[in-house]
Amino acid sequence: MPGKRGARHDIDFTLRRVFRKHEFRPLQREVITAALNGEDVFLQAATSFGKSLCFQLPAIVDYGITIVISPLLALMNNQVASMRAAGIKVATINSTIPPSVKTTILEDLRCGHPLTRLLYVTPEYCELDHFRKILRVIHSQRELSRIAIDEAHCISEWGHDFRPSFKSLSFFKREFPDVPMMCLTATATARVREDIITTLALDPAKLKLFTMTTSRPNLHYEVRFKSDEEDHYSDFLAWLRAAHARRATNPSRADQLAARNQRADNVPGIIYTLFRRDCESLAARLRADGIGAKPYHAGLPHTERADALAGWVENREGYDVIVATTAFGMGIDKENVRFVVHWQIPKSFEGFYQEAGRAGRDGKASVCLLYYGREDRDRAANMMARDNARREPAFRESVGAGAAAQQAQVMGRAKSLQALVAYCENTAECRHETIAKYFGEQAKPPCEWACDWCKDAVGLVRRKEKGLASEEWCSTQREMGAYAVDEYD
Ligand SMILES: Nc1ncnc2c1ncn2[C@@H]1O[C@H](COP(=O)(O)OP(=O)(O)OP(=O)(O)O)[C@@H](O)[C@H]1O
Numbered sequence: 089m090p091g092k093r094g095a096r097h098d099i100d101f102t103l104r105r106v107f108r109k110h111e112f113r114p115l116q117r118e119v120i121t122a123a124l125n126g127e128d129v130f131l132q133a134a135t136s137f138g139k140s141l142c143f144q145l146p147a148i149v150d151y152g153i154t155i156v157i158s159p160l161l162a163l164m165n166n167q168v169a170s171m172r173a174a175g176i177k178v179a180t181i182n183s184t185i186p187p188s189v190k191t192t193i194l195e196d197l198r199c200g201h202p203l204t205r206l207l208y209v210t211p212e213y214c215e216l217d218h219f220r221k222i223l224r225v226i227h228s229q230r231e232l233s234r235i236a237i238d239e240a241h242c243i244s245e246w247g248h249d250f251r252p253s254f255k256s257l258s259f260f261k262r263e264f265p266d267v268p269m270m271c272l273t274a275t276a277t278a279r280v281r282e283d284i285i286t287t288l289a290l291d292p293a294k295l296k297l298f299t300m301t302t303s304r305p306n307l308h309y310e311v312r313f314k315s316d317e318e319d320h321y322s323d324f325l326a327w328l329r330a331a332h333a334r335r336a337t338n339p340s341r342a343d344q345l346a347a348r349n350q351r352a353d354n355v356p357g358i359i360y361t362l363f364r365r366d367c368e369s370l371a372a373r374l375r376a377d378g379i380g381a382k383p384y385h386a387g388l389p390h391t392e393r394a395d396a397l398a399g400w401v402e403n404r405e406g407y408d409v410i411v412a413t414t415a416f417g418m419g420i421d422k423e424n425v426r427f428v429v430h431w432q433i434p435k436s437f438e439g440f441y442q443e444a445g446r447a448g449r450d451g452k453a454s455v456c457l458l459y460y461g462r463e464d465r466d467r468a469a470n471m472m473a474r475d476n477a478r479r480e481p482a483f484r485e486s487v488g489a490g491a492a493a494q495q496a497q498v499m500g501r502a503k504s505l506q507a508l509v510a511y512c513e514n515t516a517e518c519r520h521e522t523i524a525k526y527f528g529e530q531a532k533p534p535c536e537w538a539c540d541w542c543k544d545a546v547g548l549v550r551r552k553e554k555g556l557a558s559e560e561w562c563s564t565q566r567e568m569g570a571y572a573v574d575e576y577d
Pocket residue numbers: 109110111112113116133134135136137138139140141273274419421445449
């Protein structure tokens with residue numbers, strides 16, 4: 089059943105009045121206009137580009153309800169809270185909301201003419217019969233305005249964060265072919281993009297595809313080399329202290345920060361580590377050295393995590409650096425993250441790009457350090473092989489499309505890690521360029537000395553030679569099983 093299109097919307101007015109933004113960023117207007125014209129839209133754009141606005145604004149100016157499908161509770165809850173603060177009728181149904189609230193939301197939906205303008209749900213929730221029934225009622229009343237799929241790369245087995253339940257989102261085009269869809273992601277290779285389009289049964293001939301550069305020119309990418317022989321803690325501490333010292337000698341910066349309710353003695357950042365035990369020991373070490381650091385991982389009590397997050401977001405003293413396992417910070421729109429450090433090589437290229445992208449969301453210069461060691465590389469490869477072996481029985485049982493999907497996933501993960509290793513080992517190319525190429529971009533991104541290669545290519549080669557364990561040594565250690573790791577946590 090066709091929707092009620094054709095109304096004229098003053099999107100500039102809504103941008104200013106509801107979202108409190110002065111102007112659209114490049115291409116936001118085009119994406120929003122396509123959405124309001126009822127087109128299916130695919131938007132790929134850099135981290136912190138402002139993708140959410142592209143489905144939030146149409147949802148407000150248009151008729152009916154927009155269903156937003158999001159993989160992360162933190163992402164949902166955060167967006168819902170900020171929109172509610174702006175007076176928008178927004179709701180979420182997920183495991184964190186009380187039953188009474190859920191009942192009220194469902195009552196609103198069941199009437200077929202919901203007051204809710206945006207509803208955030210998980211892909212798993214979209215699989216439930218009772219929810220599908222409600223969607224049919226809303227659709228029959230011509231009130232199902234559009235479906236927005238955030239972090240759409242989760243649909244593809246070739247993507248780094250594949251979630252099987254995302255596949256079932258193909259239900260939407262099957263049941264409601266006239267309801268437009270929006271897919272949004274920061275991290276899709278050409279292959280992942282194609283996969284998403286096919287899975288969701290979007291018509292490539294009609295789809296409006298917007299692919300923006302993944303380039304983040306204000307991020308300074310640097311690889312620092314390490315080996316098991318040496319503890320890289322002192323290197324990091326020296327770097328952080330130098331950053332503090334630079335701030336202390338710049339009084340005008342202190343005034344600027346004070347005007348924005350930020351502290352001059354705080355250089356906020358995130359350190360990502362693959363191991364929970366590192367989170368706690370590293371945070372304790374930093375605290376002993378006078379740096380306000382807090383651990384954050386899924387094994388900590390909820391209250392401790394909530395306290396760490398709130399203190400960090402509010403720039404409170406003692407909460408300057410969060411030492412976290414992966415995924416921390418997704419959906420948290422903290423603008424002044426001045427550095428993101430990867431304590432060892434992460435599991436995928438996309439994960440690295442996305443996590444590094446939590447830095448510098450205010451557009452100001454920020455640093456992304458990756459500590460790379462060949463022993464860690466071998467541990468990561470070992471872990472991946474073990475994980476694949478663990479899934480081998482299911483793999484053997486599956487046939488046809490299922491088997492092909494499993495295979496794609498294994499290959500996708502291996503390729504992504506290989507590409508990240510190549511990024512770390514490469515001393516012959518700008519880091520921004522390597523990232524752009526990975527995501528299939530043709531144009532050379534700008535880099536005004538914003539990477540270690542552009543800054544000092546000769547020094548980079550020297551540091552690499554000095555800092556890494558030799559391949560011969562690693563190969564012997566590998567044969568002895570030295571890099572066998574049980575599991576990341
Ligand atoms: N036109 C605009 N003018 C100013 N700020 C904007 C504009 N559009 C979006 N923003 C701001 O940009 C920030 C990033 O937006 P958003 O969280 O949607 O990013 P994203 O593209 O989803 O990034 P990520 O993939 O990293 O989550 C937010 O603080 C948002 O309010």
